[in-house]
Amino acid sequence: MALMSDGLTVVPLPIEMQRAIAAAETLDSLATIAQELVENALDAGASRIHVHWNTAAWRLEVTDNGEGIRPADLSQVALPYTSSKLPATGELADITTLGFRGQALHSLAQMAQLTICSRHREAETGWQVRYDAHGEVSSQRPLGMAVGTRVIAEQIFQDWPQRQQGVNPKQLQRRLQEIALCFPQVAWHLLKDGKLWCHWPKVASLGDRLLQLIPQLYPQDLRQISDAQIELVLAPPDRHHRPRPDWLGVAVNGRWVELHSDPSWQEVILEAFGRGLPRQRFPLCIAHLRLPPAAIDWSAEPQKRRIYLREPEQWQSLLVERIGQLLARPATPLSYAGSYQVLRAAEPAARYRTLLSQKPNLSQPSLPPLKVIGQLHNTYIIVEQPEEIWLIEQHIAHERVLYEQIEADWQVVELDKPVLLESLTDAQGQRLQEWGLAIAPFGVQVWAVRSVPALLRDRPDVAAALIELSQVTDLTAAKVAVACRSAIRNGTPLTLAEMQTLVEEWYRCRQPHTCPHGRPICLQLRESSLARFFRRHWVVGKSHGI
Known part of the structure; x- marks a missing residue:
């Protein structure tokens, strides 16, 4: 009517x-x-x-x-x-x-x-x-x-x-x-x-279909998991990321959909990837949920592409858990159309040297043989594997270790004597207060800081570090800044024991693929690639190249 x-x-x-x-x-x-x-x-x-x-x-x-x-x-x-x-x-x-x-x-x-x-x-x-x-x-x-x-x-x-x-x-x-x-x-x-x-053509899995649709992908770029509730495919951020969220989506029971909830499903996926992507880049992540029909509220939205779930938190938690499992899988042998690969690695956190006390992690996977054999240009740690050689940049590997530790435990400690910061605005001072630092005005645009993040306490450049922190927009970015400033610098010589400790702690990280800024941490050289380059398959006496 x-x-x-x-x-x-x-x-x-x-x-x-x-x-x-x-x-x-x-x-x-x-x-x-x-x-x-x-x-x-x-x-x-x-x-x-x-x-x-x-x-x-x-x-x-x-x-x-x-x-x-x-x-x-x-x-x-x-x-x-x-x-x-x-x-x-x-x-x-x-x-x-x-x-x-x-x-x-x-x-x-x-x-x-x-x-x-x-x-x-x-x-x-x-x-x-x-x-x-x-x-x-x-x-x-x-x-x-x-x-x-x-x-x-x-x-x-x-x-x-x-x-x-x-x-x-x-x-x-x-x-x-x-x-x-x-x-x-x-x-x-x-x-x-x-x-x-x-x-x-028909294929066996969602991951195989993605390889058909995105020509830039190689099979080694993807990880996937499938059970009765979810089929999930993603690319670790060191292997593939995208300028738009065009391959970031969720399907339910055979239908690609927009799921209504707060927070949004895209926000949930991005949060699950954490600080592992470069700025303004998005992950490749497709989740196909297999839900009981009663989990969908068809009466709330007549459009088939926009649906409501009755208990979205339950399924979002499942998705976050599965993403974490895939991002934390141990490294596996790769074959790539080139002479190098970027490494995948495994699970959570420890500490380099004695910067913070090491915390036990009952879910840590057993380590594969990680034999450190040297340091290149005081920057890259060389790790020998049965069929590979890894080059690990020491600064960003340590940055990843430190970031995951302070992400899990943001500690603020008192200083023996306050640090004075000049030319700090009220907004910057308030920002540091919100992050747990003891800071108070001490004159015109001068502030006295009496407590700082634990990693910064003994640094000679603590004032510069605090000013840098005051310029970032959120606590997560502040943690990244602390980890980056506190990590060992490239150009620093390390002993074999120090390098071995760092490599093992990095390998146990929750997301070991990239640093919190999104840079890849490890370059992987296959022994078979080296053999092809040096033509070790040639038969001596029969090859014109010998």
Whole structure:
């Protein structure tokens, strides 16, 4: 019903207007049309899906090898609010299919000329059915075809020219990529104007699919974990990071979605990566949650791409835990299309020399043989492995160790005598107070500091360090600054015992891939790469190179 602007009369909306509004809400773009048709194919058990987009004819064709549609059902599939996907209970809380609203094909019949060709797996022949704008059958005939379904939508948005102007093929491609990530066991074949657009053969896992979609990736760049509740793939920050959060997302039960919660899921993932990424860079991290249907509140949001979870904290905690597990995995042998790799390593914290007392960590993994053999340019620690040589930059490795310790235990200690800071603004002084430092005015723009972070207490440059701290914006950045200033400097000679201690403590860090600024810590040289460079596989006496 609608209230007239003058407040005089209430009248029902014309039926055609009702249908147009419903159709526009259901299918708001070409990408959404493709998504609805592809999800129907997946619900039908398809293992191969072909999508052909003809730009000039505004024609979209989706073909699958699913179980097909029964002939009797073909006359009803485009009618409003008809669905074959409701659970036996008829309850929204029990839905396990991708589609359930019963509006997609009916809306498509209004927005395009709709034809469906389908042969059910129990039928001897297929049928071709054309539909009018109301979803009623306008013509039908038998058709010889393989088991499966082909949906053809022509002259899409012919009565919505503004929608045609807003069509973006990249948005269509992206939407199909997101669906393909959720269904790696399905082969995808995309055509655009009769030419091959994308081809993604079926693969075993979400990680394998990512390798198809992002050509810059190598298998060694990814880590993945899969269990009954979650399939998670990420790239350690020393291997791959991105300028935009374009591959930072969450899928639920086969559907790439926006999850509503506070904090947002993107914030949760970024927090789980901690200070391991360079500034203004984002991780590659895809999580596919496998949740019981009752965990989703379908009544809170009608759009399928935006859903609410009933207990988001539970699933966010699971995601953070799994991200931590992947980022803390021990190093594994690598093979890379080049002569070097960047290391992966393992779990939490200790301390270099006697800067802070070492704390036991019951979850620490057993160390592999980490044999330090020397120091290069008083900067790089050389570690010999059975099949590798590692070069570890000592300053940023120590910085990572210190950062994780003060992140877990931010200690502020008293000074024997106060330090005076000049030209400090009130905002800077207040910032240091908020971080637990004892600081008070001592004149015009002069402040007396009586307690400092523990790592800075005995430093001769403590005043400069405190001014630097006062200039950062948050406590996390302050901890990074303290760790960086306190770490051993490059150019410092170390004994073998000191280097061995540092390497072992770094290897146990929670996120050993990068320093808190996002710089990679370790370069890994494979023995096989060295052998190829020095041609040790040549047979003496038979090679012209000897």
